[in-house]
Amino acid sequence: MKYLDIEQLKTxxxxxxxxxxxxxxxxxxxxxxxxxxxIKKERNAEFNVAYIESFDEGSDDFIDIYEFSTLDPDELLGVINTFSTKDEALDFSVNEYGASMGKFVSQGMIQEEYALYLNL
Incomplete structure (x- = not known):
């Protein structure tokens, strides 16, 4: 898996x-x-951290984690917190959800992480 280094992450x-x-x-x-x-930068230059919990509805032939049903149907996009800077968003991710600065991937690669979980 190709994780982003800190400079790539912030860029x-x-x-x-x-x-x-x-x-x-x-x-x-x-x-x-x-x-x-x-973590996504919005048009107003704020950064949203979305925490998602979804049901494992995948298989060897279906790894599109974006299509899985969320645990809470009222939070289809996850639990979202907004921050003024990318550093605040990253710090929150680490402190609140236990994220690792060395384990972020580009959008779309989360499916590859899911495939690793399935041992594909």
């Missing part, structure tokens, strides 16, 4: 490119919950 965010991170999963009695987050 991508400054340029308005979304970054994402796989945060793992948890097994419940009847289902598995996938956890991940994304």
């Amino acid at each position: 991508n965010l400054s340029l308005g490119k979304t970054v994402e991170q796989w945060l793992g999963h948890k097994h419940e009695e009847d289902y598995t919950v996938l956890k991940w987050l994304s």
Whole structure:
């Protein structure tokens, strides 16, 4: 997996490119919950951190994590927190959700992280 180094991470965010991170999963009695987050720069130059929990509805042939149902149907885009700077958004991601500065990927690569989880 190609993770972004800190300079790439901050450059991508400054340029308005979304970054994402796989945060793992948890097994419940009847289902598995996938956890991940994304950080996106908005048009007003603020940064949104979206924390997503979705049902594991994938398979070897279907790894499009964006299409999975969210745990809370009222939060289709996840739990969103907004920050004035990219550094505040990154710090929040690390402190609130346990993200790692060395494990962010470019948008779209979260599906590859899911495939690794499935051991494909």
